[in-house]
Structures are given as structure tokens and as C-alpha cells.
Amino acid sequence: MHNTTTNPVATAAAPSDSTRSDHLAGERTAETLALLKNAISPQRRVVHAGDEVYQAGASFRNLYVLNSGLFKIVNLAADGREQVVSLKFRGDWLGFDGIAQGRYSCAAVAMDTGEVWAIPYDALLNACTAHPALLTTLHSAMSREIARDRDSLMSVCTLPADARVADFLCQWAASQAQRGMRTDQIILRMTRAEIGNYLGMTLETVSRSLAKLARGNIIAFAEKGRRDVHIPDVNALAAFVQRGLAPPALMLQ
């Protein structure tokens, strides 16, 4: 039952019609990038791990589209609390939170080498009149972000720690699937502390949860480096998320 192939495309359609929607989503990303490149030649910027494309409180001017790499979005409270609220992958937009207040409420921090395209907001609005598809794309991206943030909240509120970590990996795998990348391997470019912050638990709990998943052969670590995770069967991972809910079941502790 374990799927150990390295098929780069989504290997398993879990509950619903994810295969088809994955394809559509994959095309969506490419189309978005092409459309933007066409309508407003965006300014490209190469970033490296640790770079901040914008800081919390900086005045808003640009949206950004992530062409490659990985970003974390960090919310900053007045009292200094920091919270990773979102992770961004290729094709995702950054900076929507700045529109309303005229300044970003979060920081966007690169977690890897990558490239972002800066999209001046006013230029975008102008371009939208000429290319109506652009407006649809923009709204879809904002809508998706809203839906996604709500899923995060639900995960934090309803899942126990183990299941939450499993769900986190699931979501990451799904993000990769949507982009036509392999779902059987995830390279976590973040520390246990960052993961824990994002999921609302301590780094020790993250470590223990990952260890438990590995013990149950639901995930496996690469020989070297505890940051690249192999997922032999995404469905098994999704099933584990469910298991954490109803019956305590007979799971190897």
C-alpha cells in the first residue's frame, strides 16, 4: 500500500477530486505569472534566506508575487509577540494585508533563495482595467488566502498536537502537488521552533510528534538532516489526522 515512487505529479487523489483541481491550480500559477509578466513587467528581485521583502509597519506600495523560493509571513504584535501566520510558495501573492491600512502588518521573510516580482499596487489597478482577467486573478488570490487562513485557525483550534503536525505536512504536500511538484518529499526549510510557532506548540512537541510519525512509518527522515521528510503515502498521513479526532484507536505510541 505504500507508495514509494518518485512520480513528480500528485500521486494520490485523497478524498475529493483533487487530481483535476490540482491540474487546474498548477496551470493557474503559470497563467498568473505569464499574465503579470505581460501586463506589468514587474521588477524582479532575488532574495536569500533571511531577507525581508517588507517589514511589519513599512508603508505599503507593492504587492509581490513569489516566483520561486519559500517565504514565511510573520505577524508582529505591539507587545513584541511574533507569530508565523502563513507560508508562501511559488505563485502566491504577498502583501495583501497592507492594502487597507497603507502599511504592512506583517513581515515577509525569505526562508530560501528565491525570486519575487514586485507589483506596484497602483500600476496593478491600472492594468486591471486593460486586462480584466488580472482583476479576477487578484481577487481569487485574496479569496484563497482568506480561506487558507481560516483552515489554519481550524487546525490550531481543533486538532491535538500530533495531528496538527501531520496536517501541517499534508498541507505542505498539497501545496507542492498543486504546483506539480512531488508529494513524497518535503524539505522543511524551517527550524522546529518556527514550525512550533506556526502551529501553536513548543519545539519539543514538534520534535516528539515528528518522531512519533516516523516511528509509525507514516513519514521517514532522510539519512542525514532531520529537515527533509519522506512521505511514503500521503493518504496515510491524512488518515492520521483523522485518527487524532474520534477514537484513541490502537496506534503504536
Place this chain on the structure above:
Amino acid sequence: MHNTTTNPVATAAAPSDSTRSDHLAGERTAETLALLKNAISPQRRVVHAGDEVYQAGASFRNLYVLNSGLFKIVNLAADGREQVVSLKFRGDWLGFDGIAQGRYSCAAVAMDTGEVWAIPYDALLNACTAHPALLTTLHSAMSREIARDRDSLMSVCTLPADARVADFLCQWAASQAQRGMRTDQIILRMTRAEIGNYLGMTLETVSRSLAKLARGNIIAFAEKGRRDVHIPDVNALAAFVQRGLAPPALMLQ
């Protein structure tokens, strides 16, 4: 130090420039409603507690703007988990989550008698070409929702239960202040279970946290009905949120 006046306007600007922004925000709501009424005569619909303006999974056609009343937005997972992810007040928009997928991912449930305006999405897009201000308004509303959802996530992830309940009341009071309503009284039109669901804790914990706040005279209950909460001093409530963070301090247990 306690502020027991019934001044209907925001009584105290807590950390930042909230007085000015509250005024701006209050005008914003009125302007939005006027603008919409003007540009697209929206269909009005009266709702009563329990009514669902749209269900999770229903096909998306309309956005809605809340003219009066109170709504909860309930996210529904495939496995049946339900999660209150947001509360909506006068002037708030509902249904953004439906744009991307063509169907709503959440349900919008009235918690009180009220009125919503249905805004057909395509009609809105058309109207936006004629009234550019409408587009700005729309984007601001979506942006604000994104920022707000992130604040919720941060609250759940970083605050202990007591402080989370206090923060919840603070946010509610701030919402009322933005709309020019009194901040010294909140009528919770939801059960402890609903609050607990929203905040990621059990109803018993909500009850105990409220009791603790009342014992410390940070809030008070009306003679009858444990659902209307008096807040003598919003700053004291905000201070309590902070206190839950650094030092255990000397607070009456």
C-alpha cells in the same frame, strides 16, 4: 482609574492612535454602505438568529454586506469539524472565501435579527469600472479581513486561555468603538460553547475565565443574564491580556 462613564464613543485610546483611526473607520462604514446603495441597489434581506445567508459548499454568486445585526462565519471540514472562524458586524463583508473556488467554504449564520445586502459579484465588478472608489473599498475590506484573521491566529497561538478571553472581549469592544457604539457594554449573542469554539477552548474554560475577570472587577455581569458584559475600563482589560504573558504577577486567582 476606572472609567464608569457611558460615553458612547471610544473612551480611551489604548496604545496607538486608535481615536483617530476609530473615527476614520466609523466614517468608512457609512461611506461603504452609501456607495453600495448608490452604485448597485443591493437586494436587502432581513435575517433572524439562526438563519444562514449561505451554507458551506453553496455555489458562490453574491457577496454580502452586513447592515445590521451580528453574524458568525463557520468553517466546515470534510470530516464534520465545525469552527467559528470570524464574527461579523455592521459594515463587514461576507463571502469573500467563495470567489476563488466558486463556492463558499464557510457558512454565514445570523446570531441576531439584522439586515444584509446582497451584492452580486459580477454586478459589483461592473460597478467598479464606473466607480473606482468601489474597487478600493472592496480591496480594503478583503485586506482587513486577511489582517484580522491573522490576528485571531496569533491570539490562539500565543495567549493563555484567560488572556484569550480578555482579548476576545477587547476585540469586540474595539469593533463597537469603530462603529461609534459604546465600549463599556457588550451583549454576547453567543453561548459559552460558541465562544469556546471560536477561541479554541472548552466552554468550561470560557466560563471560568469570565468568572476570573469578573472576580478581578475587570468585567462585570448584568444583574440578570450572563451574556451582557460590562467593561468599566477597556484599558484594564487590555492590560490583563499583556499580564498573561511575561510575569505571573500578583493577580487575585
Place this chain on the structure above:
DNA sequence: CGTTCGATTGAGGAAGATCAATTAATGTGG
């Protein structure tokens, strides 16, 4: 090759969940 940072693992404690019983509020039919 030592230093540093990240990850793992264990032991103990505390916050909050669960279970259970009691006490309000609210609503209903007589």
C-alpha cells in the same frame, strides 16, 4: 577540531480538558 546552533529525549509540573453535579435562565402548556 572546538564552538555553536538545532534536534532529540527524559522527567516533572501546570494549564486546560473531561467528567459530573448543581444552579440559573428560558420556554411551554396548562
Place this chain on the structure above:
DNA sequence: CCACATTAATTGATCTTCCTCAATCGAACG
């Protein structure tokens, strides 16, 4: 308007999960 039924809220007594503290181990880097 009252007795009763029903749902919501409170409060207490455990119990579990997860956090905290601490030690060890591993990997990366100068």
C-alpha cells in the same frame, strides 16, 4: 401566572496533554 421541561452556565474533582526544564546528541561552520 405557575409548574415543569429544556437548555445554558457555573463550579468542583480528576485526568490528560502539553509545556517547562534539563541533559545529551548531532550537524554545520569557521
